[in-house]
Amino acid sequence: MEKIILLGDEAVALGAIHSGLNAGYSYPGTPASEVMEFLIRQSDGGRKYVAKWCVNEKVAMEEALGASYAGQRAMVSFKHVGLNVAADPFINAAVTGANGGLVVVSADDPGFHSSQNEQDSRYYADFARVLCLEPASHQEAYDLTREAFDLSEKFGLPVMIRLVTRLAHSRAPVVIREAAKKNRDLKYGYSPDWTLLPANARHRYQVLLKLQEQLKDYAEGCLFNRFSPAQNGSRLGVVATGLAFSYFQEIYPRLDFGPAFLKISTYPFPEKKLLELIDQVDEIIVIEEGYPFVERFIRGVAGIPGKIIKGKMDGTIPASGELTPEIVAGALGLSAKTGLSTGNFQLPARPPQLCSGCPHGDTFQALNEALHGYDRANVFSDIGCYTLGALPPYKAIQTCVCMGASVSMAKGGAEAGVYPSVAVIGDSTFTHSGLTPLLDAVYSNTDMTVIILDNGTVAMTGAQPSFGTGEPLDRMLVGLGVNKDHLKVINPLPKNHQLNTGIIREELAYHGLSVIIARRECIQILGDKKRS
């Protein structure tokens, strides 16, 4: 029995490898990046299976779907907001169905550790009408991923694995089993199911609807869903999903009453088991990471006559933020212990900040100075390390919404009368979702200035490769139709401050589209190179 130490993300990746994975695709994003990092490390340079970073999540999802159609086992992984980007192929893949096992890993970020929202991927699985598996532990992350590939092929549907930050980014020993043989031959050919013309789509959707009963039957018999009846005449029932169950499990031995409990690891969830629990108790506490997904189903509109239902919707558990041992203990009536206090001592916060010597800092200083004197300017920005430019000392940017939005919003802003209208976007975010809005701006020759911070890497998530950096990025911009006279490259260094400020100021004054590339290598990458 071999035990190895794995991050939650890595347990999923190894589960996939041991399922005979043929191809993995991803775009970096916390807390999901380590799934692909692990796949790449174990792939023997791609000889064992395909493991690739993709230009964005939609592309990654579609590449995985293409591999699945070819009869291969494929997995795509991303953070929860990445699923928004991949939503179109994800929803439609449920209609076409999968051929080779197709597993979609979506890692939610309750508590906003490194994200702009705490959306709950279980709603997407429900929306697409596919099966979603939610591990409660590292062991289950490994085991359920292996199960997911088999289920995907059994039902002919994509299967989602839902992770949360605290599982994705914690480590524990995992018992691994013998790997399945990789015997997935290419299945050439095609199916009319994959061409979603209305007539085919109607037919396929009926198939998907009929499969729902089978998914429910699976949930009812799935051993990862566990019902335990009440002990000692307890009239309390606990419903806990995924990692929430682990917090409950830790506290359970400390309870002097023995509540009934239902552990949920699949969606659809086991309705019959849930009804059995409800039948035995007067009070139900629902504990889940993320939105009150199961709780809403249980409550419905009218509640359950004679039963008290507690959870996120009545404030027993906070509606936002991640679960903690204290929150779960408190919901079960246990008082939390108190630790030492630092009394009146004022502890200053230490927020994340740009590294010392970071090129973005120099660009922000030049931009701030160039904008001096304009009173109707907006700086729309994007997602990456440079989002920290919103904080002191720079206070240089004013928006962060979603990948690529800076360019589109700068165009909308300019057309609404904002001047200067500036977009600030990193090289990888630009190729992820900035190319298409820039084409829009080229077409209209919008009076706006786009600054591309080209540090040559996806810095914030751990230096994954960038698809459009250096000279190829310049050619991409010329190819899109950016006017060469207003395509400038600056080197953001303190010694170039006056020069750079002047160039930015000139382009802000130009009434048409300008693109300025601020090009200097990420200081972290440079440091790593020097050390090795």
Added chain:
Amino acid sequence: MTYNLILAGVGGQGILSIAFVIDQAALAEGLYFLQSEVHGMSQRGGAVQAHLRLSETEIHSPLIPQGEADLILSVEPLEALRYFSYLKPDGVVISSRSPYINIPDYPPVEDIYREIKRAPVSLLVEADKLAKEAGSLRAENMVVLGAASVYLPLREENFKNFISVLFQTKGDKVVNTNLKAFDLGRQAAKGEF
């Protein structure tokens, strides 16, 4: 037996390297463990922490409840204070003395030392001096680990084995620097108590 420890510091100070050594040592000794960590944006020069739980029996919660940490191990003094509410009434604090000042409102360091000493058991290690003596300022994390190792329910040779494993790709010199840093930290703690 469950032993809960909080690892603290600033992004880039090598908290995850400490976690790696303890995790591997725990596995080698047949213990269960769970270790949470921080990735992504928060790593950029901000406060970082890891919850690490070791146990002879199976454990489930990846987070340590307030008031239940046996030890705070911090590579930075202000960061040691940040997690005081997690410490048991008889908990131990092992911290580096050297401040990492990257915020404008960093308090006077003597005030921080005074607060840390309010813990029932505390040790402020001269991690910068000892790391330099071992051969590299970057080894401060291993000095603090060495000092904390006196308290952790793990064997000395296992710490050392996995320090070697951790740094082996960087060559013998780096391995020896880090082993020496660990030793100096351990001696400092033994001399103190």
